[in-house]
Amino acid sequence: MGLEQVRRDWTRLGSAEPLWAVCVDPAKRHGGWDDDEFLASGRADVDPTVARLAELGLRGVRRVLDFGCGAGRLSNALAAHFDEVVGVDISAPMLAEARRLDRSGGRISFVLNERPDLSLFGDDSFDLVYTDLVLQHLPPDLAEGYVREFARVVRPGGAMVLGVPESERRTFKGMVFRYAPWPLVALAQRVLLRYPAPMRMHTLPAERITELVPHGRIAASDEYWGGDHWRHLRHYVVLGDPR
Numbered sequence: 001m002g003l004e005q006v007r008r009d010w011t012r013l014g015s016a017e018p019l020w021a022v023c024v025d026p027a028k029r030h031g032g033w034d035d036d037e038f039l040a041s042g043r044a045d046v047d048p049t050v051a052r053l054a055e056l057g058l059r060g061v062r063r064v065l066d067f068g069c070g071a072g073r074l075s076n077a078l079a080a081h082f083d084e085v086v087g088v089d090i091s092a093p094m095l096a097e098a099r100r101l102d103r104s105g106g107r108i109s110f111v112l113n114e115r116p117d118l119s120l121f122g123d124d125s126f127d128l129v130y131t132d133l134v135l136q137h138l139p140p141d142l143a144e145g146y147v148r149e150f151a152r153v154v155r156p157g158g159a160m161v162l163g164v165p166e167s168e169r170r171t172f173k174g175m176v177f178r179y180a181p182w183p184l185v186a187l188a189q190r191v192l193l194r195y196p197a198p199m200r201m202h203t204l205p206a207e208r209i210t211e212l213v214p215h216g217r218i219a220a221s222d223e224y225w226g227g228d229h230w231r232h233l234r235h236y237v238v239l240g241d242p243r
Contacts, residue, residue, distance in 0.1 A: 068134030
């Protein structure tokens with residue numbers, strides 16, 4: 001499964017059910033998300049995270065990259081705190097929905113990126129990279145490549161907020177994702193759960209992030225939403241001098 005397949009899958013998800021695909025809730029299938037409720041859920045995630053960054057001493061944040069912005073749920077919440085937010089996604093229909101929901105008054109720009117890197121952006125061009133529940137949906141080699149790119153585009157003294165699954169829980173679904181072949185999982189999602197397209201899941205442990213960002217340090221890792229099947233951590237990675 002390469003980047004082109006990821007693009008096709010999330011283009012289908014963005015065309016069929018963009019809000020539900022961003023916030024998967026069985027009760028919200030088939031247009032169940034209200035726009036205001038959807039955006040409020042983004043604020044509920046971002047506001048305490050921004051407060052945590054302040055506790056950790058991060059200052060001078062003006063420009064933020066929201067990686068895997070989808071329908072702009074977190075982009076709008078980030079724009080309430082920072083001067084400029086760039087939302088990046090691989091799915092054109094998702095970005096169309098994000099533009100429809102943009103309540104920022106011009107502080108957000110949404111960018112389509114179909115590359116396995118962030119070459120659209122120069123070194124040290126952001127103060128903060130924020131990504132939540134996105135990297136898990138990419139093949140591990142692509143996810144790890146993007147983490148390296150985050151470190152490149154964040155200025156020294158800036159930070160990354162990475163919300164990722166640390167490990168699978170020992171539940172039936174957690175063990176299925178850990179041990180079952182991906183084609184079988186994808187088939188079950190399409191046929192049994194009737195997803196418009198499958199959603200991959202994999203973990204990204206803290207020790208691997210440390211290896212990928214040798215000039216950064218994880219200042220804090222907070223456990224947050226993970227349901228019954230994954231242990232999710234939100235890592236606050238502070239960047240030092242480049243290699």
